[in-house]
Amino acid sequence: MSVDLPHAVSRLRAARLARSVKPFLARGGPKGERCSGCRLVPTHCICALRPNVTTRVGMCLLMADIEPLKPSNTGWLIADVVADAFAFSWARTEVDLVLLALLNDPQWQPYVVFPAEFADDTRVVHDVARDADIRPVKRPLFILLDGTWDEARKMFRKSPYLQNFPVLSLHPEQLSRYKLRRAQSEAHLCTAEVGAMCLALADDTQAAEALNAYFEVFTEHYLKAKQQLPVDLADEVHLRLQAQML
Numbered sequence: 108m109s110v111d112l113p114h115a116v117s118r119l120r121a122a123r124l125a126r127s128v129k130p131f132l133a134r135g136g137p138k139g140e141r142c143s144g145c146r147l148v149p150t151h152c153i154c155a156l157r158p159n160v161t162t163r164v165g166m167c168l169l170m171a172d173i174e175p176l177k178p179s180n181t182g183w184l185i186a187d188v189v190a191d192a193f194a195f196s197w198a199r200t201e202v203d204l205v206l207l208a209l210l211n212d213p214q215w216q217p218y219v220v221f222p223a224e225f226a227d228d229t230r231v232v233h234d235v236a237r238d239a240d241i242r243p244v245k246r247p248l249f250i251l252l253d254g255t256w257d258e259a260r261k262m263f264r265k266s267p268y269l270q271n272f273p274v275l276s277l278h279p280e281q282l283s284r285y286k287l288r289r290a291q292s293e294a295h296l297c298t299a300e301v302g303a304m305c306l307a308l309a310d311d312t313q314a315a316e317a318l319n320a321y322f323e324v325f326t327e328h329y330l331k332a333k334q335q336l337p338v339d340l341a342d343e344v345h346l347r348l349q350a351q352m353l
């Protein structure tokens with residue numbers, strides 16, 4: 108997939124906007140404008156900083172209704188970095204046939220990424236199967252439930268088509284660095300951080316580091332834009348991302 112084409116989350120956002128009865132109001136620049144590539148105000152655009160890495164894994168984002176519309180959504184960043192990223196709008200009463208086809212595609216081994224305490228013990232895993240362990244070789248497909256914590260729990264409980272897949276439970280060593288949504292608990296990782304942990308577990312180390320660094324740059328730009336302060340392209344977070352791009 109070319110990075111110049113709109114990615115899965117971008118397309119889902121456009122589809123969701125088209126369905127909107129009333130306009131979704133997100134504050135933008137002086138005239139309310141935002142960059143269509145990264146959703147930030149043009150002075151704080153990060154499009155030129157998007158990492159270009161190869162990844163073996165796939166990411167499947169199931170997104171709560173308005174999640175693709177939020178400029179703070181970080182599933183977007185996963186789709187920026189992972190070429191095989193898919194995004195679907197979640198609804199309790201219906202399921203996209205394209206999603207079902209993806210989940211049944213034999214090239215993938217799907218994992219539902221969710222905390223162990225909500226799943227039946229027999230489904231819980233803490234690691235990703237290595238190629239040597241499984242025949243035929245399958246690429247990991249990480250299913251991320253992208254929404255508020257309540258929405259994610261509902262998606263987990265009420266998606267029968269996910270119930271036969273292993274539940275990958277992560278052990279976050281560090282508290283979330285995500286400072287954009289204060290309502291969430293400190294320990295709750297945001298979607299991009301979860302994605303980076305999955306990449307690391309699947310030995311896509313370079314992509315994991317690039318996504319983490321890119322996420323930090325996004326957070327920095329997002330917060331500085333909110334405070335109407337300029338960004339320093341030579342500060343620590345930018346240098347860390349640059350090091351990933353060499």
Ligand SMILES: [Zn+2]
Pocket residue numbers: 142143144145146147152153154155
């Ligand atoms: Zn941009």
